[in-house]
Amino acid sequence: MNSAAGHSRLRGKKALITGGARGIGAAICRRLARAGCGVAINYFSSSDEAEALRGELEELGVPAFTFQANVTDVQAVKEMVEAISESFGAIDILVSNAASGVLRPALEMSTKHWRWCMETNALALNHLVREARPLMRPGSRVLALSSLGAHRAIPNYAFIGASKAALEALVRSLSMELAPDGISVNTISAGVVDTDAIKHFPNREQLLEESRARSQLGRELTAEDVADVAYLLCLPEAEAIRGQTIVVDAGFSVCG
Secondary structure, three states: OOHHHHOOOOOOOEEEEOOOOOHHHHHHHHHHHHOOOEEEEEEOOOHHHHHHHHHHHHOOOOOEEEEEOOOOOHHHHHHHHHHHHHHOOOOOEEEEOOOOOOOOOHHHOOHHHHHHHHHHHHHHHHHHHHHHHHHOOOOOEEEEEEEHHHOOOOOOOHHHHHHHHHHHHHHHHHHHHHHHHOOEEEEEEEOOOOOOHHHHOOOHHHHHHHHHHHOOOOOOOOHHHHHHHHHHHOOHHHOOOOOOEEEEOOOHHHOO
16 A cells, blocks of 8 residues: 555545546546545546556555546436445545547537537536535535636637636536535636647647746646646645636746
């Protein structure tokens, strides 16, 4: 067992991370597991990666489970949460990270594309919170992953950016609604991270180069940087942070 897990202040907490098999989601799974959290890894199609990650987390000495579910499917989310209840009995940390979309100019998009982006990137959070709420206790945390495209015009990102802006607005309302239950809700808006998702951008190299050039870290932003902030928001000291969008971009957005 990794001794670090045994001394963490989050030891024994139970976390559900959607889209947890790869990229930022996987980094958050690892960070919370190192902190002593049991982790439920949700995935849609990345079964091999999810199972490999589960084994990796179990080697840290924490319970880990994988759950396949399409987060836009209300019944699938319900069944997943029921299965997590049987495995964990509680959800102390809910991270809505699963995302999808179509990279095209807005005027080339269809109503189907709009629904796809909105349902996956924004509405899914509402499904998750509604189903998980009975398993959440005072002090529980909900985190949603957004991006700088919620507030900046990025080529071919119009519908995804709009869905992320909707996500951030939803977080503010959920924060208000869940406050009486002692549950805090916040958004993490990540800058450019070189994950599998960014490989689909036709201007990937340009995005990465600009990110590196404007980084105040002297290096590119990593999934682990984002995961560290997710961990910080789960600590007791973050209790007063409510309904906020925390930007993690190595200073990119304040440099022009």
